[in-house]
Amino acid sequence: MSSITEDNDIEQHGGGGERVGVSMSKKEESECTSCEQNNVDIITEGIDRVAIDDTSKCASCGKEGKSDDMNTCNKCKIAKYCNAACKKKHRSKHKKACERRVAELHDEALFKEIEPKECPICLLTLPLGSNTLTFHTCCGKTICNGCTYEMKMSEGKDLCAFCRMPPATSNEDCIQRVKRLMDKGNGDGFYQLAWYYSEGSKGLTQDYQKANELFLKAGELGCAVAYHNLGVLYRDGLGVEVDKKKAKHFNELAAIGGDIHSRHNIGCIEWKAGNYDRAIKHLIIAARAGSKRSLDTVKLGYEHGIVTKDEYASTLRAYHERQQEMKNDARDIAALLL
Ligand SMILES: [Zn+2]
Ligand SMILES: [Zn+2]
Ligand SMILES: [Zn+2]
Ligand SMILES: [Zn+2]
Numbered sequence: 001m002s003s004i005t006e007d008n009d010i011e012q013h014g015g016g017g018e019r020v021g022v023s024m025s026k027k028e029e030s031e032c033t034s035c036e037q038n039n040v041d042i043i044t045e046g047i048d049r050v051a052i053d054d055t056s057k058c059a060s061c062g063k064e065g066k067s068d069d070m071n072t073c074n075k076c077k078i079a080k081y082c083n084a085a086c087k088k089k090h091r092s093k094h095k096k097a098c099e100r101r102v103a104e105l106h107d108e109a110l111f112k113e114i115e116p117k118e119c120p121i122c123l124l125t126l127p128l129g130s131n132t133l134t135f136h137t138c139c140g141k142t143i144c145n146g147c148t149y150e151m152k153m154s155e156g157k158d159l160c161a162f163c164r165m166p167p168a169t170s171n172e173d174c175i176q177r178v179k180r181l182m183d184k185g186n187g188d189g190f191y192q193l194a195w196y197y198s199e200g201s202k203g204l205t206q207d208y209q210k211a212n213e214l215f216l217k218a219g220e221l222g223c224a225v226a227y228h229n230l231g232v233l234y235r236d237g238l239g240v241e242v243d244k245k246k247a248k249h250f251n252e253l254a255a256i257g258g259d260i261h262s263r264h265n266i267g268c269i270e271w272k273a274g275n276y277d278r279a280i281k282h283l284i285i286a287a288r289a290g291s292k293r294s295l296d297t298v299k300l301g302y303e304h305g306i307v308t309k310d311e312y313a314s315t316l317r318a319y320h321e322r323q324q325e326m327k328n329d330a331r332d333i334a335a336l337l338l
Pocket of ligand 1: 058059060061062063081082083086
C-alpha cells in the first residue's frame with residue numbers, strides 16, 4: 001500500500017511581488033527522515049519523584065532533598081539527584097525510562113491540533129494557499145484577498161486594507177519596509193527577506209546561505225513556514241549539506257508551529273516508513289485543518305482498513321467545517337478577479 005500523494009518538488013513559495021502571499025503559502029511536499037530525537041544519554045528507571053511539598057528523592061540513592069537544589073536530568077527533566085555523582089552513577093539504569101519520557105514529551109508537542117489563524121480585518125479563518133492571501137510589507141499583516149478586494153472596490157485603488165499604505169514604490173522601498181519589520185522582531189519580515197535571497201529577487205543576488213540564516217531566525221520568531229522551507233533546503237542541500245535528519249527536524253518544528261504542509265509531509269513520510277499509526281495521526285490533524293490532500297490520504301487509509309469509519313467521518317466533518325470557516329463572498333469574487 002503506497003499510492004499516496006506527496007509532491008516532491010521543491011517549492012518555496014512565499015514571497016513574490018511586493019505584497020506577497022507569505023506564510024502558509026506553499027504546497028504539500030517535502031521529505032526527510034528521522035529526527036535527531038534528543039540523544040538521551042542519561043539515567044534511571046525508578047524515577048519516583050516524591051512530590052510532597054517541594055522535596056524530592058534522589059533517583060539514585062533515595063536521599064531526600066529540596067527540589068530546587070537538586071540536580072535534574074537534563075533530558076527528561078524529571079529524574080532528580082542529590083548531586084552530579086549520583087546522576088552519573090544512575091545513568092545506565094535511567095536511560096530507558098528517560099528515553100521513553102523524552103519520546104512522550106516529543107509526541108505531546110508534535111501531535112497537536114492546528115490552531116486556525118485569522119484575517120485581521122474580517123476575522124475569518126485565513127484561507128490556505130499563497131494565491132488567497134497577501135502579506136503586506138507596510139504593516140506586516142497577512143490579509144485575505146477578500147478584504148484586499150473590498151478595499152480596492154471602496155477606494156478605487158490599491159491600498160493595504162489594514163494600514164491604508166500604498167504598495168512599495170521600488171525594490172529598495174520594499175526591502176526597507178521589510179527591514180523595519182525585522183527591527184521590530186517580526187518573524188514574517190525575516191521570512192520575507194530570506195525569501196528574496198533564496199530567489200534572488202528585489203534586486204538581491206541569490207544567496208541560499210543568507211536565506212538559511214534568515215529562515216532560521218524567522219522560525220525562531222514564530223514563522224512556521226520558514227521552518228518548512230529550511231526543511232526543504234536541508235533536504236535538497238541548498239546552501240547547506242544535505243541532511244535528512246535536519247530536514248525532518250525542521251519539518252516537525254514547522255508542523256508544531258501550525259504548518260499544514262509540513263504536517264502532511266511528515267504524515268506521508270511515516271506512511272512510507274510503514275508507521276501507519278503515526279502517519280494517520282498527522283494526516284488527520286492536517287485534514288481537519290483543511291488539507292484536501294491529507295483528507296484524500298485519510299480516505300485511502302479508510303479504504304485500506306487502517307482508519308476506522310468513525311475516524312474518517314469525524315475527519316471529513318471537521319474538514320468541511322474548516323472549509324466553511326474560510327469561505328465568504330468577497331473571497332470567492334477575489335479568487336476570480338485578483
Ligand atoms: Zn543521591
Ligand atoms: Zn532523564
Ligand atoms: Zn479578510
Ligand atoms: Zn499595511
